[in-house]
Amino acid sequence: MPKLEKIWLAIGSGSLVLFLIITGVMAVGMGLNPPDGMQTTIEPDKVEAQAPFDNPGLEQIGPNEYKATILSFVFGYDPNTITVPVGSTVHFEVTTKDVVHGFHIPGTPTNLMLVPGHVAEYSQTFHEPGEYLFLCHEYCGIGHEVMYGKIVVEDV
């Protein structure tokens, strides 16, 4: 192998290692992981019969801290509008009662897949006031493109 190629491979592999170190430090050191959630539900078609998805909605759990329990279905969310004051951290727990859906707040890392039988969890802090769109970003059927809601972050 020519020497220049070895140098190139060292630089290239080094960059990849750098990317891994950065993502790894954020994951392990700062607890920044993509959405997960190992909690499963009862049969997705019966999920409304049991807590917490029998009573979806927004609940204040601390100063500036909220839990948003959201149920998705073809083709919408319950609730589909959430209002919180600016600076709030919202802990989302979201599931679906039918097919696979998505829950994405564009412009934020809140980007969840909603898989039947599982609860997707993620926390997002809203630093700026405004009307945030959230939408389904996984094809779920003929009305997929009208499946959305909004988060109103109020200036206080």
Added chain:
Amino acid sequence: MGKQTDEKSSAEQYDERLKGTFVTVIFIGVFIMLSWFGIFYYYITTF
């Protein structure tokens, strides 16, 4: 001359002729780095 040394000297000789390749791949590497850090910056400004 054995095949081994032949291979070696030809590799050295090729280095001289592969400068353009090296510069090109470094450009590619820089492009990848810039793209990655661009998106990384976007990510850290949103959470």
Added chain:
Amino acid sequence: MSDIAVEKDEHGNVLTDFDFEKKDANMMMAYIWFGIIAIFLGGLAGLLQIMQRSGWITLPNWLTYYQLLTAHGVLLVLVFTTFFIMGYLFSGITRTLDGRLTPSVRTLGWIGFYLMAIGTIIATILILANEGTVLYTFYTPMQASPWFYVGLAMLIVGSWISSAGMFIAYIRWRKNNKGQPSPLFAYMTVATLILWIHASLAVAVSVVFLIIPWAFGWVPRVDVTLTRTLFWYFGHALVYFWLLPAYIYWYVNIPQIVGGKIFSNSLPRLTFILLILFSVPVGLHHQLTEPGVESFWKFLQVVLTMMVVVPSLITAFSIIATFELAGRSRGGKGLFGWLTKLPWKDARFITAFVGMIFFIPGGAGGIINSSYQLNQMVHNTWFITGHFHITVGSAVILTFFAVSYWLIPVLTKRVFTKQLNRLAIIQTILWSIGMILMAIIMHFAGLKGAPRRTAHSTYGDHELALSWLSYGQVIGVGGVILFIAIVLLLYIWIKLLFFAPKSEKTIEYPIGVIREKAEDPPPILERWSVWIGVSIALSVIAYAVPIYQIVVNNDPGALPFRSW
């Protein structure tokens, strides 16, 4: 010099002209033909779809956006690619091994072809009948007609039978040429097919044992996460199954076209081994944002994903080095003078070269997609759609177009005339403009949050969604230009199939010659059992626990839905 018998013309240039036997050529042509039909129908679906999404047309009520999207995905990335790849690999196997196929191999080729063709026709009819509107990823619990899945299963099983034919040809050659390294093309074909079979076994298990019984109603529920995970076990390797044949062209055929030589006989083989090892145990990076899989395992597969970048780094250097050495041997001076000595007016070269250029942002985007947290910024947005339109939709497919410009002539014995060559270059330019306007802009729209796989929508006139629509206008123009490029391509192909003048001479099937001083590859590289073993071991390490957890923390299973 085991690779090919070297003949030279009066100027000392190596000749690699070739004639296939009629029966072999017919079989390969069948694959190419089917691919041509698929690309036209798939492209048409793409055109209508992007025009709907941009808000330019309203579709009739018997044809929905999502039907078009399903047809576009299935016909282009499952059907076109698989057929074209099988035809191309068969041709190279024949060309570099014995020059002809044995009747049994040819028969396997035909059986594979017919199974794939029938499967495709079944699936396509069901998509048109709106019975299979589940996109090419067919995520459960949306449930298509069971026959849609049967059709897809036939496509996969057919490809295994074609692969078996090529394996037999390869094993036969090895037996008759003991102790010799196999020709590079054949070696790479075997590697590609091993990868394909390993990966597609997972999706076949999912389709045959989980989805089909559920789609026929024999079992009431399906484990959604398990089917998704098995799909992506297959799904990422699938993209490498598209890429590897393009790499074969770059490594083996192009050196001959640019008048260079293959630098090393070992490094390309090592590259392909690395690709076999690391293409599969990385599928979870498509599922980073979903519940049911622990973060640790997601991150482990992110690490393995970075490993699969390394062979592409090697490839970048090797290919450019081939060009530089070729250019310098033709008198190119200075740092970049060699560039001027490349055959820019040869469509067989420039089409693939433009594909290589697209692969640079493609590779950068791929690293971003799989970089764990960064995936949250792009997952299921138009960024992803843009990404695979510049990778498979440009780098790979432009390379396949370049292949077609000499492979069809070799098979039909018609001349790729100067005029057709000029049209092919125009086609490449149109394709590039179309993809820059469509796929590159999609990256930016996706970063602003525009979702993929979504029909025209203003999301209640939300300001952000309206900004996506303005990107959509440019993207739509790109889509229209791409369709014009497909029409032009079809014109070139039809000319090559029926109307171009018959050639008096044999036509060049370009196969690069390995540099005389290159050492023979170490035999370990051809001990496939070792590499298959390591590949399976890596996949077990990456997948055993996540799949175990999915099965044991069994989610309750989902009933079928037909939501379209």
